Amino acid sequence: MSTIEQNPVRTTPAPTGGRAPSGAMRTAWAIVAKREILAKIFDKSFLVGTVLTVAVIAGFMVVSAFMEDRTKTYDLVASGADVSFARTLASEVTAVDDKVIVDVRSADSAQAARALVLDDDADVWLHKVGDDWTLTAATEVPDGLQAAASTVVRQSTIATNAQSAGTSVAAIEKGATLKASILKGNADKQGFAKVMGFVLAFLFYMASLTFGMQLAGSVVEEKASRIVEIIATKIPVRQLLIGKILGNTALAVGQMVVYTGIGLIGLSFTQYKSYLPSVSAGIVWFLVFFLLGFLVIACAWAVAGALASRTEDLQQTAMPLTMLMMAMWFAVFLAKGAVLTVLSFVPPFSAILMPIRILDGSAAWWEPVVALLLLIALAGVIVRGAERLYRRSLLQTSGKLSIKQAWSAPE
Template identity: 55%
Template sequence: MSTAHDRERAWLLVTRREVVSRITDKSFLIGTVLMVAMIVGFIGFTAWQEERTDEATLGATPEAVAMAQAVADAAPQVDDKLEVRLVELDDDAAARAALEADEVDAWLHPVDGDWQLTSESSEQDSLTAATRVVVRQQVLADNAARVGSTVEELEAGSTVGTEFLRGDAERAAVAEAVGFVFVFLFYFAALVFGMQLASSVIEEKQSRIVEIIAAAIPLRHLLAGKVLGNTALALIQLLVYLAVGLVGLTFTPYKSYVPALSGPAAWFLAFFLAGFVALACLWAVAGSLASRTEDLQATSTPLTMLMLVMFFGGLSLDGRGQVIASFVPPVSAVVMPKRILAGGVDWWEPLAALGLLAAFALATVWVGERLYRRALLQTGGRVSLRQAWSAAE
């Protein structure tokens, strides 16, 4: 027989059971390890791509050797990840033979007063871009010399600079990439843990074990334990992913951004916690409304639609729409961390958005607890929201 003290601590026992049963489950551990491996692999590939140097072989017939040599010498100044090696060819026939034999990547030669870069079957993007810049500069310098001028004089006033109101382009690209990771991790965790939570509720209801549990502890304690247990698991897993990601970034050319990402990552954890609690409670309600596993798709459809709105809204919203959405729960759970990453957010905005999200979570827990308690013990088929809300205690 349970004592009053045991009943008061029932939510803690359920939480512990949820955490222990999942953290010792092989599928959970394997899934976590695989995700960590994917993160490490992606970061490793990114670092390799950034450090990798493209090597190109440029062929030139006698009349183009001087220009090709200029391209080979100046290419690293145009693209610091490109190295060009010059191969001198006797004539056009030798050039075509070298292309067909893959001895050169491209052949530079003059055509009707201009220059042409011929490749075997596909354009060499980095080599083509560098060649265009160098040839233009060389020809412009020659033409300027003929009229007694210089390239600098001819190009005076033609330079277009760039400026970013919120940092530089590289920082913006990093913020965009990390923002995508934040949105994906929230969606992934809410979907995976939510489905598992709902499934466990259905299993207990379908096997009628919940009736035995309800005789021993209050149902609100059962709900609290399930929500808190899954929230703890999701948070632990998320911390592992973020730690691996931030540590991994220190081995890439983007390591200078790691300190700047720590603050937004902490904000993301806070928004994740509030948003996940609300969604976890709704997943528990979706499970309680179903009487069989087959019913879950119908009872969880509104919730999955909401999560899709959050996912695509977090990825696609910008401008004024993004600002407004960053204060609208539960979408703010993914939108505000992205805005924080991008910069230009006043200090009070994350606090206000988090406060609204926390209020939404509390309201969701209150409504969800009532629906959960009143639907969980009804086994005569799928229960509608109206039936659950108006059912007797």
């Protein structure tokens, strides 16, 4: 007997069809996710959209920094005895607002001064109407000039009146100042945090709609072309769903990190740079809530695509989800007080509202933890329900399905 006959080589038959080996099926989601990511990052419209958004954010920051540092010079004209006070105003207005400079021009008469303004040879005309000083412009008195000049006029007039009355400015103004204060935090910082919260909420809203519609469109396209039937013979439908959701989530989170990073770098060149350390924790919380919130939304978008049999059906199957997204966005502006507090714990509203409360300092340390746990619980329920609906409706091509029909459809 030959050596070959005594020690036969054992071989495993290569699969000739059907599904991949069980080990490969358990990691098939990674292949699907990789395909989703590569398809997007090499898509021209996706790249152009991302670059344009980055350019808009960076441009806005550059313009904001430029406007903050820009000094504006105004030509002010006066006539007669008003010229003396106009020069006093010009010398003191910069102390009120260092971004405002006033150049004084003298006119022969009030009519001449008025004519200079009408001909755009001067920005404003300073003159008296009765006992009050008045700034007159051709169409609109600049806000910055009016605010600074009003302060100077008030201070100068009070000083003159105090001297005439034989007293001091401090004595006249004693007890006449109304100050504003808040019990929690800093007012300017809270205003900055509120604006940042609105911006981050808008980015969440746009990312959920953009990537969600792309995900649903991809699902219905594969279903309508019957390609999904071929894919389903190779990998479990559950793995296909996981891969699609994780791939799009990775893209959305990556894009969000880029956007927030560009925004924070830009803010470091503005007057708000001192607030960045205090809001950094809120931004980290936002990214965590964004990740889980987008996972929940992505599952729902995948189901919306699976319920449709044609692209034309997608608008109807996605309508409830679109309405939910709009409700979340309107809650950012309309929810106040106790309503805002309650909704910040209710998923998926918490994905947007709780980061806003964290940023403005109105949330205690434990509140985002509780909201996050509730969002995780909802994510678990949604994922399981979405997996069932997706699996049972994906291969149904007879027409648009309702959620009830998909839930009870055979495997």
